[in-house]
Amino acid sequence: MSLINSEIKPFSAQAYQNGKFVSVSDADLKGKWSVVFFYPADFTFVCPTELEDLADTYGEFQKLGVEIYSVSTDTHFSHKAWADTSPAIGKIKYVMVGDPSGVITNNFGVMREGQGLADRGTFLVDPQGVIQFMEITAEGIGRNAAELLRKVKAAQYVASHPGEVCPAKWEEGEKTLAPSLDLVGKI
Template sequence: MSLINTEIKPFTAQAFKDGKFVTVSDTDVKGKWSIFFFYPADFTFVCPTELEDLADNYDTFQKLGVEIYSVSTDTHFSHKAWHDSSPAIGKIKYTMIGDPSGLVTNNFDIMRPGIGLADRGTFLVDPQGVIQFLEVTAEGIGRNAAELLRKVKAAQYVASHPGEVCPAKWEEGEKTLAPSLDLVGKI
């Protein structure tokens, strides 16, 4: 079953953010756009490149009113150790959720069965707590923050412009579509 257009499930988890351990819950997510960025494990190879890419673009996400939550089944202690030891991870200002129980990972149905690690999955949650898009890639395929930003802008545009949709490769400021009977077969 797809999680698109479903509300996120309740959770509470420990996280590392801004040099502190913090508690994060589903209620913290409500009222703003949020990205849940699941990855397999700390101290690995593709994961730090993706997390650094997000860190390099974090200010742009913030300007769009989007909070980022990276999530793995490591502990918040492991996140701190990784943050303190890796130049790439040391750039991170967003919240790094530790999910050793797998509650958050299972809530988003992104846990690898029998392995205890998250798949490489990205979820955009709207201010009502509803999942607007998700993407899952195989272990060796890294994600791109610039493409994620484009998708966030499209989702925000559609949310604020009922009756309009964004076509393929849509960029902010470009023409959108207004689906109607007159448009059928003319694209």
């Protein structure tokens, strides 16, 4: 079942960010654009490469007013231990949410049944708390922060320009489309 255009469900959790434990809830995602980035587990293999890639582009997301929330079913204590021991994870400045109860992971529909682990799910939430983009990949398929950033820019453009849409491979500043009867069969 697609969660596109659905409002995020209530949650509250503990997280790790910049050497501190912080509380996070669904209310924190509202009022700004947010990326909720699920991954299977701390101390694994593909996950740190994805999280480091996000850490390296975090400043670009922040320039767009986007906050990143990485989420796994590990605890916030595990996130801290991982940040303390891994140079890649130690770079992270965004929020690392612990979801040992699985509430958030289940809310977004990415819990692996019977395993207690999240699938690789990426969700873009608009300032109203509505999911505008989602992507779920198999275990061994890592994600690309640059491509996510491009999609965020496209979603923000469409949100601020009613009546326009972004074609495939659209990059900021390029031409968009205005869907109409005149375009049917001409693209």
